Amino acid sequence: MSYISLYRKWRSQTFNEIVGQPVIVQTLKNAIETKRIAHAYLFTGPRGTGKTSAARILAKSLNCKEGPTPNPCGKCETCDKIKNGHSVDVIEIDAASNRGIDEIRDLRERVRFAPLEGRYKVYIIDEVHMLTSEAFNALLKTLEEPPSHAIFILATTEIQKVPPTIASRCQRLDFSRIKLAEITAHLKKIAKAEGFAAEEKALDLIARSSEGGMRDAISLLDQAISFAGKEISYDSIVTLLGTADEELLFGFAEAIAEGNETRVLSLIKAGVEEGRSMSQVARDFVMHFRNLLHLKVGSGEALELTSEYLEKLRDQAKKFTLPRIKEAIKALSRAELDMKWHPHARLVLEVAIVELLETKPEVAEQKPAVKVSDRPTMAAVPQKPVETPSQPIVKPIKKDGVTIERIKHHWKDILESMKQKSLSGYVSLSEAEPIEISSGKLVIGFRKGFSFHKERMDDAKNRESLMEAVREYSGERLPIELIIAEPAPAAAAAALTPSGVAEYFGGRVL
Numbered sequence: 001m002s003y004i005s006l007y008r009k010w011r012s013q014t015f016n017e018i019v020g021q022p023v024i025v026q027t028l029k030n031a032i033e034t035k036r037i038a039h040a041y042l043f044t045g046p047r048g049t050g051k052t053s054a055a056r057i058l059a060k061s062l063n064c065k066e067g068p069t070p071n072p073c074g075k076c077e078t079c080d081k082i083k084n085g086h087s088v089d090v091i092e093i094d095a096a097s098n099r100g101i102d103e104i105r106d107l108r109e110r111v112r113f114a115p116l117e118g119r120y121k122v123y124i125i126d127e128v129h130m131l132t133s134e135a136f137n138a139l140l141k142t143l144e145e146p147p148s149h150a151i152f153i154l155a156t157t158e159i160q161k162v163p164p165t166i167a168s169r170c171q172r173l174d175f176s177r178i179k180l181a182e183i184t185a186h187l188k189k190i191a192k193a194e195g196f197a198a199e200e201k202a203l204d205l206i207a208r209s210s211e212g213g214m215r216d217a218i219s220l221l222d223q224a225i226s227f228a229g230k231e232i233s234y235d236s237i238v239t240l241l242g243t244a245d246e247e248l249l250f251g252f253a254e255a256i257a258e259g260n261e262t263r264v265l266s267l268i269k270a271g272v273e274e275g276r277s278m279s280q281v282a283r284d285f286v287m288h289f290r291n292l293l294h295l296k297v298g299s300g301e302a303l304e305l306t307s308e309y310l311e312k313l314r315d316q317a318k319k320f321t322l323p324r325i326k327e328a329i330k331a332l333s334r335a336e337l338d339m340k341w342h343p344h345a346r347l348v349l350e351v352a353i354v355e356l357l358e359t360k361p362e363v364a365e366q367k368p369a370v371k372v373s374d375r376p377t378m379a380a381v382p383q384k385p386v387e388t389p390s391q392p393i394v395k396p397i398k399k400d401g402v403t404i405e406r407i408k409h410h411w412k413d414i415l416e417s418m419k420q421k422s423l424s425g426y427v428s429l430s431e432a433e434p435i436e437i438s439s440g441k442l443v444i445g446f447r448k449g450f451s452f453h454k455e456r457m458d459d460a461k462n463r464e465s466l467m468e469a470v471r472e473y474s475g476e477r478l479p480i481e482l483i484i485a486e487p488a489p490a491a492a493a494a495a496l497t498p499s500g501v502a503e504y505f506g507g508r509v510l
């Protein structure tokens with residue numbers, strides 16, 4: 001016998017089997033019992049929350065030989081045909097693949113004919129928001145004057161894309177994300193019935209990563225069984241999902257709390273070497289700090305976590321101030337975004353973390369020193385943080401003394417000096433090289449595709465550090481101009497290549 005996926009095997013066949021949608025189940029059952037069936041329904045909600053299953057069950061309820069009944073028998077010919085998608089009276093249209101007007105025109109032609117086997121003709125249009133506007137217009141005409149034997153069930157994950165003229169003619173039912181505990185319990189039931197041993201933590205992790213969708217959760221369980229066999233451990237799910245495990249998450253946050261740069265970077269290295277995807281790891285880090293944030297503001301219950309896990313989080317949250325947690329979330333989520341288009345995803349994450357650690361919380365809270373005597377006109381004005389101007393006015397000095405050759409000659413030394421002053425500046429600058437001295441400014445060129453590094457370099461602190469490093473080797477504080485150099489300047493030294501940077505971090509280029 002051919003293999004049947006767990007999802008198909010365990011798809012709900014009755015209203016009572018639908019998990020996590022009690023209001024919808026009650027509404028539909030009542031409608032059938034009181035014979036107040038709407039001519040058109042609009043099922044909306046996230047993917048995998050039971051919309052299509054509910055639509056098929058409704059079709060069975062209406063056409064079952066024993067019906068109409070809220071509890072279709074599941075045994076009669078009609079129920080069987082609907083279950084297997086063979087009923088001529090239940091027509092499923094996938095709007096995602098049939099966007100065309102032809103299908104809806106066809107529907108308009110045929111909807112007039114009475115059902116052949118059952119009492120109703122049931123049209124299930126999945127992902128209805130994908131229809132073209134012409135198709136929507138054709139559908140609207142049918143919905144305006146539906147034959148009494150026709151029932152329409154429109155399903156969508158994106159309600160905002162359904163024209164109001166259509167939506168207003170339907171009874172709308174909102175499917176919600178299924179609660180974590182309900183998904184876990186259902187997975188447990190399936191695993192038990194199928195004869196698999198699964199760790200509670202493993203099922204919890206599957207449920208968590210399916211984000212409230214039962215279909216994804218069951219598909220993941222199926223994959224886990226193919227991957228791990230009859231015994232599903234937490235570790236095997238971690239490997240399967242490429243997600244960060246508990247140890248990595250808590251270790252990472254611990255190292256951030258301690259300001260331990262070396263440990264943070266080695267944890268990232270270890271995380272990647274175990275085969276995780278960089279963006280998944282970044283996302284997991286963001287979620288971990290989000291959890292800490294909830295604990296900090298006292299809304300930990302909203303997290304749907306085990307009490308043991310919550311306790312662990314609570315302990316860790318004590319090591320952070322609220323502003324520090326917010327800083328970490330900002331830095332990590334920005335890195336997660338930047339990583340999407342950047343060729344060196346890991347570098348982006350590393351730079352973000354190094355920068356985060358460079359802004360020590362106590363430093364961040366200090367007000368910048370402003371010497372009133374330097375700025376007499378500002379004395380009456382409330383103090384604002386003073387930003388270093390991007391091109392500070394330098395004392396008029398002779399520019400003849402310093403040449404671009406001299407800067408180039410000492411570039412490696414300047415980079416070394418940068419490393420001491422600002423690690424993130426150093427990492428960014430490693431993708432650049434000095435081009436020329438023009439109008440008294442030192443022009444630094446970043447290779448094409450490294451605008452991320454340029455952007456990172458372009459903050460007051462990094463500019464200041466670079467000017468200082470340049471002064472150490474040239475005797476002058478030259479204003480800095482950052483450009484994207486085109487064509488790409490050839491990287492002269494190994495330290496200027498991505499692999500050079502990776503080497504510095506003790507890793508490989510991603």
Ligand SMILES: [Zn+2]
Binds near residue numbers: 077
């Ligand atoms: Zn039946």
